Amino acid sequence: xxxxxxxxxxxxxxxxLDADIPKGGKAIINTDGVILRANDRNSIFSLEEGALLxxxxxxxxxxxxxKTLQKSITHNKSIRCEITVAERETDYCFQLTISPLIAExxxxxxVEFTDxxxxxxxxxxxxxxxxxxxEELLLRTREIVQTDLFTKDHGGFLANFMRGLRHDLHSPIAxxxxxxxxxxxxxxxxxxxxxxxxIDDCLEKLxxxxxxxxxxxxxxxxxHSNMETIEIDKLFTEVRELLSExxxxxxxxxxxxxxxxxxxxxNKMIMSxxxxxxxxxxxxxxxxxxxPVIFVRTSTEGSDFIFSIKDNGLGIDLAxxxxxxxxxxxxxxxxxxxxxxxxxxxxxxxxxxxxDIQVESAIGKGTTVRVCIPTQNK
Numbered sequence: 001x002x003x004x005x006x007x008x009x010x011x012x013x014x015x016x017l018d019a020d021i022p023k024g025g026k027a028i029i030n031t032d033g034v035i036l037r038a039n040d041r042n043s044i045f046s047l048e049e050g051a052l053l054x055x056x057x058x059x060x061x062x063x064x065x066x067k068t069l070q071k072s073i074t075h076n077k078s079i080r081c082e083i084t085v086a087e088r089e090t091d092y093c094f095q096l097t098i099s100p101l102i103a104e105x106x107x108x109x110x111v112e113f114t115d116x117x118x119x120x121x122x123x124x125x126x127x128x129x130x131x132x133x134x135e136e137l138l139l140r141t142r143e144i145v146q147t148d149l150f151t152k153d154h155g156g157f158l159a160n161f162m163r164g165l166r167h168d169l170h171s172p173i174a175x176x177x178x179x180x181x182x183x184x185x186x187x188x189x190x191x192x193x194x195x196x197x198x199i200d201d202c203l204e205k206l207x208x209x210x211x212x213x214x215x216x217x218x219x220x221x222x223x224h225s226n227m228e229t230i231e232i233d234k235l236f237t238e239v240r241e242l243l244s245e246x247x248x249x250x251x252x253x254x255x256x257x258x259x260x261x262x263x264x265x266x267n268k269m270i271m272s273x274x275x276x277x278x279x280x281x282x283x284x285x286x287x288x289x290x291x292p293v294i295f296v297r298t299s300t301e302g303s304d305f306i307f308s309i310k311d312n313g314l315g316i317d318l319a320x321x322x323x324x325x326x327x328x329x330x331x332x333x334x335x336x337x338x339x340x341x342x343x344x345x346x347x348x349x350x351x352x353x354x355x356d357i358q359v360e361s362a363i364g365k366g367t368t369v370r371v372c373i374p375t376q377n378k
Contacts, residue, residue: 023115033064080187093120148361252292261298264305282311316361
C-alpha cells in the first residue's frame with residue numbers, strides 16, 4: 001500500500017517536477033533521503049535517482065535527519081536553508097526548500113534548489129558601496145566644515161543645499177537598512193528578488209546624492225586656481241567614457257560639432273562637472289520608449305564661449321517651474337532618478353566667473369541648455 005501511495009504522489013507531482021528552474025533543480029525524496037525522481041537539467045550538480053541526497057550534498061546531512069524530516073511532516077511545514085556549491089572555482093549559492101508531500105499514511109518530500117547567487121552577491125556589493133558612499137560623504141563634510149563658506153555670500157545657497165542634502169540622505173539610508181535586514185532574514189526567493197530591486201533603487205538614489213555632494217564640494221569648496229586652455233573635444237570624450245554604460249544601455253545617439261570653438265580658457269575641473277551633469281541629464285530625462293538623440297556644439301558670441309546641449313527628452317514646463325530650475329534638490333521629474341542639484345550647482349559656479357546658464361524647453365519636445373563663459377586672458 002505504501003509503495004502504491006508513493007507512486008501516486010510521484011505521478012501527481014510529475015508535471016511540477018519536470019518544469020524547468022533556471023540554474024536550479026528539483027527532486028522527490030523519501031523519508032530516508034533517497035532520491036526517487038529528479039530534474040537536474042539546469043543544475044550544476046547531478047541528482048541521481050536512487051542515491052542519498054546527503055551523499056551528493058553532505059552539508060545538508062543534518063537537515064535530512066529523520067528527526068528533522070519527521071518534524072516537517074508533523075507540522076506540515078517546509079524546511080528552508082541556504083547551501084554553497086563550488087563549481088570550477090566559483091561558489092554558487094542555492095536556497096534549498098524541502099516540502100512534505102503527505103498522502104494518507106505515507107509521505108515524501110519535494111526538494112527545490114533555487115539559485116540565489118545573484119542576490120547574495122548584490123547584498124555584498126551594496127554593503128561595500130554603502131560604506132564607500134558614507135566615507136565619501138564624511139570626507140566632503142569635513143572639507144566644508146574646515147572652510148569659512150558659511151560666512152560668505154554663498155550662505156543662502158549653502159543653507160538650501162544642506163537642508164536638501166539632509167533629506168535626501170536620511171530617507172534612502174533608513175530604507176536601505178530595513179531592506180537589507182529583510183533580504184537577510186527572508187527565505188522566499190521572490191521576496192529576495194523584490195528586495196534586491198529595492199536595494200538597487202535606494203543605492204541609485206544614494207549614489208546620485210553622493211555624486212551631487214561631491215560635485216558641490218569640487219565646485220564651491222576646493223581651490224579654483226587651475227585655469228588652462230581646454231580642448232573641448234578631448235574633455236567631452238573623457239566625460240562620455242564615464243557615462244558609457246548609460247549611453248550603451250539607452251542606445252543614446254550623440255553627435256557633436258566643436259569646429260567653431262574647439263578650445264577655450266577655463267577651469268577644467270569645473271567644465272568637466274558641467275559637461276558631465278548636462279550630458280547625464282540629457283540621457284536620464286529621456287522619453288519612455290524613445291531613443292535619446294543628443295546634439296552638442298560649441299560656438300562664440302561676442303566675447304563669450306558657448307557650450308550647448310540639445311536633447312529630445314521629457315522637456316520642462318518652464319511656465320510652471322522656471323523659478324525652481326536653479327534651486328538645489330528641486331526635482332522637476334519626480335519619477336526619474338537624479339539628485340536635483342546639477343543645474344543649481346552649475347549656475348552658482350558660473351556666477352563666480354561672470355558666466356551664466358540658459359534653458360529652453362517644452363514638455364515632450366526636449367530641452368536645450370546653453371552655458372555661457374566669458375573669454376578670459378591667459
